[in-house]
Amino acid sequence: MLDVLRILEQDGRVPAAEIATRLGRPLEEIQQALAEIEARQLIVSYGALVNWEKVSDDRVYAFISVEAEPEHGRGFDTVADHISRFPEVHSLYLMSGTADLQVVVEGNDFRAIARFVAEKLAPVPGVRSTSTSFVLKTYKAEGRLLAESGGDHRLAVTP
Amino acid sequence: MSGPPRLSKMVQNLPPSGIREFFDLVIGMDDVISLGVGEPDFVTPWHICDAAIAAMRRGMTSYTSNLGLMELREAIAADMQRRWGVAYRPETQIIVTVGVSEGLDLVMRALLDPGDEVIVPEPCFVAYRAAVLMAGGIPVTIATREADEFRLLPDDLEAAITPRTRALLIGYPNNPTGATMSREDLLAIAKVCSEHDVLVLSDEIYALLTYEGQHTCFASLPDMYERTLVFNGFSKAYAMTGWRLGYACGPEYLIDALNRLHAYTVMCAPVSAQVAATEALRHGDGDMQRMVAEYDQRRRLFVKGLNDIGLPCFMPRGAFYAFPRVGHLGLTSKEFSRRLLFEQKVAAVPGTAFGACGEGHLRCTYATGMQQLKEALDRMGRFVDTLRQEGASAAS
Structure with a gap:
């Protein structure tokens, strides 16, 4: 099961038959594992890692550190749930350190994000303060280098 | 004027590496998928490079x-x-x-x-x-x-x-x-x-x-x-x-x-x-084990692929080479690799580069990206089909 997840984490398009060959397992076993993986939502969805900086420049990301007021018995869950439902929010984490929540926000331009912070995020009940940092360039995302790789430097034939 | 100085008999008698000979053919060709290399496609894990860089900075030279x-x-x-x-x-x-x-x-x-x-x-x-x-x-x-x-x-x-x-x-x-x-x-x-x-x-x-x-x-x-x-x-x-x-x-x-x-x-x-x-x-250890696990998956995929396209291959248990049989298709190892290179742009080394008894075989490195291995198998499959058609028309 772990091996299947690792393969799909690298390339979500690998068919079951190829996974079976690569791992040296019977196809039925892999199909069963995939059914279980999907039933238990171990894989939440199959997507693509798009390098939007190459596609267009009308997409901007910001990392926002949020200090929030914890709630008796629920900690930060209520405020986090509230924030996570905005479609502008790309990801949201509960953090150790000075800030309580780390919000990654996606917008068409800097102004859209500024508006989102001022008009939607800051007024959320329980949000005490926000500190916004804009992403200027992405070097690595989801474990993949996005900068041009060095390429294959090997000679074509070696001993 | 008497030519360059005489070389030792030992060097004169030293046969050139069969790999070198093949290498000269590949140079200058575009879009070649190389299964001809005797080395990993991974680059050295970063922490290893970093240790060397840090040592140079400290003056360990x-x-x-x-x-x-x-x-x-x-x-x-x-x-x-x-x-x-x-x-x-x-x-x-x-x-x-x-x-x-x-x-x-x-x-x-x-x-x-x-x-x-x-x-x-x-x-x-x-x-x-x-x-x-x-x-x-x-x-x-x-x-x-x-x-x-x-x-x-x-x-x-x-x-x-x-x-x-x-x-x-x-x-x-x-x-x-x-x-x-x-x-x-x-x-x-x-x-x-x-x-x-x-x-x-x-x-x-x-x-x-x-x-x-x-x-x-x-x-x-x-x-x-x-x-x-x-x-x-x-x-x-x-x-x-x-x-x-x-x-x-x-x-x-x-x-x-x-x-x-x-x-x-x-x-x-x-x-x-x-x-x-x-x-x-x-x-x-961690990086090494990750690379080994990846080679192992490629090994299974590639060897199965070779067998499927009609190049029977003994299951290798180590290193990162497959050594399929090609002799049954009517060409020598050398002719096979030469034509495979020129007709389908896949570079693999004739078995004879590793000793006369390698005749009838081809060395293919599977330390190559999964997508390239699949593409190489497709191309090799087309080449095998070509050879079979040639064999059939020669026989009729």
Whole structure:
């Protein structure tokens, strides 16, 4: 099961038959594992890692550190749930350190994000303060280098 | 005017590497998928490069002792003990060399007088025979067969031994076949070597790339510690080919002999590579295991693919090579690889580059990205179809 997840984490398009060959397992076993993986939502969805900086420049990301007021018995869950439902929010984490929540926000331009912070995020009940940092360039995302790789430097034939 | 100075008879008689010849063909061609390389497609893990860079920043740029940095030799000793259960004293029984290739050259020069023989089972790494020839020795080759899973058989070894035999040179897991030898297989070989007092030079550079069964270090076999020189290095398991770093472990008198030659030949291996290798041994397990797991998946996919397109392939258990049969399609290995290159732009090395008994086979490296392997299989499949059609129209 772990091996299947690792393969799909690298390339979500690998068919079951190829996974079976690569791992040296019977196809039925892999199909069963995939059914279980999907039933238990171990894989939440199959997507693509798009390098939007190459596609267009009308997409901007910001990392926002949020200090929030914890709630008796629920900690930060209520405020986090509230924030996570905005479609502008790309990801949201509960953090150790000075800030309580780390919000990654996606917008068409800097102004859209500024508006989102001022008009939607800051007024959320329980949000005490926000500190916004804009992403200027992405070097690595989801474990993949996005900068041009060095390429294959090997000679074509070696001993 | 009398031409350039005469070269030594040894060099005049040294055959060019069959790989070099093929390499010249590939140069200048575009869109070639290369299955012709004897090295990983991964780059050296970053923490290893980083350790070397940091050492340069600290000013570690000088010679080391001839045998190599003591901390590296200590790390090698610990590794030999931990992985293979063989104990070597870092002070006197380990020498750090410029790749296993240098170690092989040193040992041949240390052992051989003109006319002495070294037994070399083939197919094998291209430098084995040359190392013997360069030292004035005579390589006595033994052909291993696919039917025996390219293992060396004790009877064949015994038949090759003469009064001039000084050593047996073996490399398992094997380049180019991917064959491995089990502990039982090796015990039978050890028995023959022991009876005939033959030294064993065991190149175990692919030891960590063993996918089925357990690798056995030759020196760990009963009675073999004193008559075995083990060669290993960092190129394959840690993706460090360009760093050119290997080592040899063995009896003190042999390491001392190697060191005398080594000190005059290269003084010491490059210090930055030695620092990198120390880091690889100390903290490289995780990266190494990830790479090995990836090779293993490619191995299964690629070998199944070869069998599916009609190139029957023995299942390699180690290294990162597949050695499919191509002879049944009516071409020699050389013709097959040449036409495969020109017609489908896939580079693979003819089996004959690794010994005459490699005829009828092709060496394909699967240390290549999964997508490229699939594309290579498609192209090779088309080429096999072409050859079959040619065969059919010739027959009708």
